[in-house]
Amino acid sequence: MEVRAYAKINLGLQILDRRADGYRNLVTVFHHIDLYDVLTFHHANSGAAMECNHPDVPCDESNLCIRAANAVLRHARSGGVYMTLEKNIPMGAGLGGGSSNAGAVLRFLPALLGVHIPEEELRHMALELGSDVPFFLMDGCAEGRGRGEVLTPLPFRNPWWILTATPDVHVSTSWAYASLGVQHRHSAVHAADALLRAGSDQALLRDVLHNDFQHIVTTAYPAIHELLYSMETTGALAAAMSGSGSSVFGLYARQDEAIAAREALPGQTVCSLTAPNFSPVPIPASL
Numbered sequence: 001m002e003v004r005a006y007a008k009i010n011l012g013l014q015i016l017d018r019r020a021d022g023y024r025n026l027v028t029v030f031h032h033i034d035l036y037d038v039l040t041f042h043h044a045n046s047g048a049a050m051e052c053n054h055p056d057v058p059c060d061e062s063n064l065c066i067r068a069a070n071a072v073l074r075h076a077r078s079g080g081v082y083m084t085l086e087k088n089i090p091m092g093a094g095l096g097g098g099s100s101n102a103g104a105v106l107r108f109l110p111a112l113l114g115v116h117i118p119e120e121e122l123r124h125m126a127l128e129l130g131s132d133v134p135f136f137l138m139d140g141c142a143e144g145r146g147r148g149e150v151l152t153p154l155p156f157r158n159p160w161w162i163l164t165a166t167p168d169v170h171v172s173t174s175w176a177y178a179s180l181g182v183q184h185r186h187s188a189v190h191a192a193d194a195l196l197r198a199g200s201d202q203a204l205l206r207d208v209l210h211n212d213f214q215h216i217v218t219t220a221y222p223a224i225h226e227l228l229y230s231m232e233t234t235g236a237l238a239a240a241m242s243g244s245g246s247s248v249f250g251l252y253a254r255q256d257e258a259i260a261a262r263e264a265l266p267g268q269t270v271c272s273l274t275a276p277n278f279s280p281v282p283i284p285a286s287l
Helices: 064-076 097-113 119-129 133-137 173-180 191-198 202-208 214-220 222-232 255-264
Strands: 002-018 024-044 047-052 080-086 141-145 150-154 161-166 238-241 248-252 270-274
Touching (some): 024 161, 097 133, 161 222, 214 238, 255 270
Antiparallel strands (some): 024 080
16 A cells, blocks of 8 residues: 655744643644655554665654554554655655654554544544644644644635745754743634635735744744745745744745746755645555
């Protein structure tokens, strides 16, 4: 079985107060983009193992794919899986690559093993692996609250071309949170409502896409600031950072503008282009 694990961007990210469990409350809108890793599952006698085409990806128990597979195998109580991962999503770039891989394992490995796992139990497994893994159990667009795991699907059909770019920079999420300092806000704007309005009122876009990490991160990492500036000066209706970086994205009204903007970016930058109304296709016809 071969499946696609799609990346995400954050259409706006507001960090709120600290929770009793030490995490921070947040409000964001998760949106899939047309950039994906490819996971292939093979039957095995027992246990979970994997290999990856990227030398920096660990293939031991620290990998979320292995941890997700072990959770499914514990439920199945039999069988095993060998996974191959073709890595295309940049690592540590705010695009959710590792979480997307884990979500794909939870969604599709049960079918290979011939077991059914109730949706609520799958969500619990996902949250045990990471705050944004539950989003990758679904397709489309969703507002995330709490740690990001309280999800509300959105009927948002993206009208723009999305150019995503990742410089050769790694931003530590823990550093970004520590640098952000104390946030005293206990509530946030309704990001979902604002985004739906922005689809027909582009003047709202810049406010909707506000990312609380952006000023801190771009000050520390000029390469990220330069990418944003490049997009803003090549016709983007708005540009912003995804997550805590290092990836940024720009929204363009026309395909030719987005392509021209992509060609103007530095050669070492990893880019992807997502068409309007894009819908992820996680399972090829070969399933």
